[in-house]
Amino acid sequence: MPYVLPLWVDGAARAEAVYARLRAERLPVLRWDRLWPGTPRDPADTGMGWSRQVLQLLCHQSLSMADQQFVAGRILQTLRQDEVVR
Numbered sequence: 001m002p003y004v005l006p007l008w009v010d011g012a013a014r015a016e017a018v019y020a021r022l023r024a025e026r027l028p029v030l031r032w033d034r035l036w037p038g039t040p041r042d043p044a045d046t047g048m049g050w051s052r053q054v055l056q057l058l059c060h061q062s063l064s065m066a067d068q069q070f071v072a073g074r075i076l077q078t079l080r081q082d083e084v085v086r
Helices: 012-024 047-053 065-085
Strands: 004-008 054-058
Touching: 012 047, 012 054, 012 065, 047 054, 054 065
Parallel strands: none
Antiparallel strands: 004 054
16 A cells, blocks of 8 residues: 655746645654655756755554544645745
8 A cells, every 4th residue: 555645846946845834733744755765866866956845744554534534725825825926
């Protein structure tokens, strides 16, 4: 079973803003945005963009339907608010 659902957010600045707001609300949203020390940098690597713009939404089977609906609603609201602000 998957434990996260990936969500691509267009635009690095938008992804940062959306992620920060969702985390400030203490919602279960993650990213793989920390590199291991000594990880080489490759200008052609798209991984850095993915690490910032792909949000990971928890979708564990132990979450209730109410939990899932609440989190999904807050994410959609945040994404819509961000569109209006930009």
